[in-house]
Amino acid sequence: MTLDCGSTSFEALDHARALGLETVVIDHHQCGVDLPPALAVINPNRHDDLSGLGHLSAVGVAFVTMVALSRELRRRGFFAARKEPDLLTLLDLVALGTVADVVPLLGLNRAFVVKGLQVARKRGNVGLAALSAVARVNGPLSPYHLGFLIGPRINAGGRIGDAGLGSRLLATDDPVEAERIAAELDRLNKERQVMEAAMVEEADAQVVARHGTDPGPIVVVGSPDWHPGVVGLIASRLKERWHRPALAVSFDRGELGTGSARSVAGVDLGAAVRAAVEAGLAVKGGGHKMAAGLTVARDRLDAVRDFLAERIASGVEAALERRDLAIDGALTAAGATVNLVETIERAGPFGAGQPEPLFAFPAHRVTFADEVGQGHVRATLAAGNGSTLKAIAFRAANEPIGRTILDARGETLHVVGALGLDHWQGDARVQLRIVDVCRPRIGGL
Ligand SMILES: [Mn+2]
Known part of the structure; x- marks a missing residue:
């Protein structure tokens, strides 16, 4: 079987x-x-x-x-x-x-x-x-x-x-x-986390060196030094950074590379990869709409890139236009109670294809912000009436979101995120997982 x-x-x-x-x-x-x-x-x-x-x-x-x-x-x-x-x-x-x-x-x-x-x-x-x-x-x-x-x-x-x-x-x-x-x-x-972090930085530098800030419809990177078991993770991270499909290839066993690709919603990457195989550009490959794998000869990688780019260009363009953040409601720190979170969780489980509701917290003061763990940013947000909410932005310390929060200590921000419970020493506390922030522009709003 x-x-x-x-x-x-x-x-x-x-x-x-x-x-x-x-x-x-x-x-x-x-x-x-x-x-x-x-x-x-x-x-x-x-x-x-x-x-x-x-x-x-x-x-x-x-x-x-x-x-x-x-x-x-x-x-x-x-x-x-x-x-x-x-x-x-x-x-x-x-x-x-x-x-x-x-x-x-x-x-x-x-x-x-x-x-x-x-x-x-x-x-x-x-x-x-x-x-x-x-x-x-x-x-x-x-x-x-x-x-x-x-x-x-x-x-x-x-x-x-x-x-x-x-x-x-x-x-x-x-x-x-x-x-x-x-x-x-x-x-x-x-060990995988350390390896992945170094490889992602190297991959990202490859993209910038080759394409500057516009890599086109798909980000494609490759190296003889990358572990083939981690290329899928590189593709995922590049996709998050560049908001478009990404393909990462390891050539660690010679001229034939093992690649893994991740897509964005609305772009069928599995079908595109199978078409590249049928066109004789990739040796073999296949997958799903959101993720695919392929084997490709080193001297054909550029041809595969061009083929995939042409095939998915219109889908990627449409996906880039749809990048608005869908916010489900607005709350203040005082309203983000354990009871509310438990009520929301009854509509779960949330995850792929069933996103968690996102709430905006308008003009909350950042009373505390610091980097914790592996590049996460922890913050405390205070509403106008003084009530506070613990918040965290994962892997954000070196991203615009994390820097904005760290720079806003003592000032106000508009913050968007998903509410969850942090079970710490037996106590359930509400925690906001931050997905986006922006500085209020006029008069603190
Ligand atoms: Mn599978």
Whole structure:
């Protein structure tokens, strides 16, 4: 069985068939009309699939496949003499994979995450519990914890260590082994962060050196020195900085590079990459609307760049025009109560495709601001009546947002962000996660 791959793996599955192997593909990636030889290709993104479940992550597809398999086995009397597995107890892993794969939290994915978080909070999976402990998850487990604390640590194994660490951690029942693997993943994640920061700076310098402030519809960078497991992270960061699709390629194994690309909403990068493969420019590749991977020869990278740029130019232009921030309401620090946050959270889970509501806090005074942790900026905002709100801007210290906050100590700012609860020493406090700020222009407004 292949998982999270296989839908376009003609060569490998032809070879498997020649060896007499029977394969089942369980995948969610985009694919062509022709499918590789396999007993079954289970993929909601097949052209002939009418399930409407194309937004599921690979673990979601695997889960519904197991549900269907259980149902069929039950119908055939398979469980008459043996215990039927309780698939619902595995929803913690489905929630983790759904959030970490950044698929839209709509439809069935919402159910996976809501129910999966309930399972995860019981800490039945010793690996997940051990990783939550090293990641210092406090308060009830949330999509934020899965996406930003747990997911990256599991992925660090596959990126720069051993991909088997994550699966062994999540499958083990031995708390001692779980603790050991969790510590190792935490160490790899720290190493990954250092590596990523240096690579992102180098990549960004490449873009500026080559294109100045206008890189065109897609940012493309490459280096023989980058670890292939981290190029996806570089692409993500470049996309955030340049507000357009980005492709980062590692040529660390010679003339053939491994690239990873990230897109912006409204630009189907997976389709563009598959077209580049069909045009003979890239060796192989594919993916989704928002993320794609490809293999490309070093001397063809510029041709791939030009091809992708031309193909997505109008979509990127439209996306750049849509960059307005959609604000859901205005509040003052006094109105941002624990009760309000809990009420909002009942409409969750929030994440990809289901954004958290954003609130504007007009003309609040910055009574405290400082850099904390790895380049975050922490601030205290005060309303006119003196009530205060704790706020944080993640990874902002060297960005315009962070500098504006640090420069505004004692002055007023208009601030926009999402409200959450910070569980600290058992107490829940409201915290604003800042997404944008601006200086009031006239008379403090
Ligand atoms: Mn996938």
